[in-house]
Amino acid sequence: MKQPHQIQPAEGKLGVLLPGFGAVATTFIAGVESIRRGLAEPFGSLTQMNTIRLGKRTDEMTPLIKDFVPLVGLEDLVFGAWDPICDDGYESALKAGVLQKDSHLDPIRDFLSSIQPMKASFSTDYVKKLDGPHKKSGNKREQAEELRQDIRRFKEENGCDRLVMIWCGSTEIFLRPGPTHETLESFEKAMDEDDESIAPSMLYAYAAIMEGVPYANGAPNLSADIPVLEQLAIERGVPISGKDFKTGQTLMKTILAPGFKTRMLGLSGWFSTNILGNRDGEVLDDPESFKTKEESKLSVLEQILQPNMYPELYGDMYHKVRINYYPPRGDNKEGWDNIDIFGWLGYPMQIKIDFLCRDSILAAPIVLDLALFLDLAMRSGLSGIQEWLSFYFKSPQTAPGLYPEHDIFIQHWKLKNTLRWLMKEDMLTHLGVEYYD
C-alpha cells in the first residue's frame, strides 16, 4: 500500500449509514448526540480520548489522536439506518433497554425520534429468529439497486460530503465463500437469480462499495469478506474492514492470552459461557447464526497462542464457547470464563472471570471510531482491506493467505503506527537504545 501524498481535509458533513437499527446502533447515535450536547464524555473511544506519542520519550510530544490526524468532528456527523422493524431511534433504543429512559433517552428524544429507518433488504432465510414488515421486495439485484438509490438520496437530502457504512445488523446464518463470491460477473449473476449464497449483508456491502462508500462489518457473517467485494473495493478505491466488533468476552481473551504467552505459561483449557437476553441473544439462539458467531470467537486463541509453535504449552488446549439466551438479563450480559493454566513443572492454576458486561456500551465507541477512521482512510486514498483497524474486530479481515493478528496490544501498536505512517512521522519501535548512547 502506498503512503498517501496528501490527505484531503475533513470538511463538510459525514453521513454514517447503519444497516441494523437495534441496540448497538441506537446506543452509538444516542451517545454521540449526548456528547455533542455536553451531557456525556466519549469514554471508550480512541479517536476522542487517546493520545499518540510522537518522536522520542524525551520529546514530550503526545497530542490527542484527533488533534494529530484530520478527523471529522462529532458535530459534522449525520445518521441514517435501515431495519425491517420500523421503530424510530427513540422507540428502538427504548426496546433495546441499554440506556436509561429518564437520564439518557428522554433528554435527546427529539433527535432520536427524528431518525426513521429505511426499508431493509432482509430475509428470514438468513436471520431466522426475527422478522418485520419494513423491507424491500424484488430480487436481490433489484434490492441492491434500491440500496444504492437510498444511499444517493440520503447523501443529497442531508447535504453530506461523504458517507461511511457500518453493518450493525443481526448475525446471519453461517455461509462459506463459494464460486458465486469469486468474480463480479458470478456475483451479479447470482443476485439476478436470487441465489441463496448471496446474503442481505452482502447486498449492503456491494451497494456501499459501488457508491464509493467505505464499509465495515460489525457482525461475524461474511458480508464484504469475499473475494469479489475485496477486489471491487480496491478497484473502486474504497476502504473496507471487518468482522465482528471486539467486545465482552473476546476482548478479555485478547487482553489475557497474550499475557500468558509472553510469560510462556501453558493453557490446558478455556471454557467461556454467557447469558444475555437482548435481541442479539435471541438471534444467536438459532444454531445457524450461533455457528457464525462461534467460528468468529474460537479462532482467537489458536492464533494468539500458536499451538503449532508451542505444542507443549498449547497443543492440548480445550476451548469451548457457549452463548445462552436468557431474557431476564436484557442487554446486561454476564460472561463466565474458567481458565486452566499451568506453570513451572506443570503445576496447574485456575483463573475465574465473571464479567458483568454491557455489550452495546462496549460496542458503541467502536462504531464511532470505525466511522471516523474509515473516513480518514478514504480521504487518504487507501482502499481495500484496512488491516490497521483489526483492533476493533474479533475476526480481523486480512489479505488472502495472511493470518489475522488478534493480540490487542499488537493491534493497538499497528493502528497507531499506521496513523504515524499516514502523517509521515517516525514509527515507534520501542527499542530505546538511543537513550543510552
Ligand SMILES: NC(=O)c1ccc[n+]([C@@H]2O[C@H](COP(=O)([O-])OP(=O)(O)OC[C@H]3O[C@@H](n4cnc5c(N)ncnc54)[C@H](O)[C@@H]3O)[C@@H](O)[C@H]2O)c1
Ligand atoms: N453488542 C455487541 O457488543 C456486539 C459485539 C459484536 C458484534 N455484535 C453484532 O452486532 C450486531 C448488532 O448487535 P445488536 O446488539 O445491536 O443487535 P440487535 O438485535 O439489537 O440489532 C440488530 C438489528 O438489525 C436488524 N437487522 C437484521 N437484519 C437486517 C438487515 N438485513 N437489514 C437491516 N437491518 C437488519 C434487526 O431487525 C435488529 O433491529 C449483531 O450482529 C451482533 O452480533 C454486537
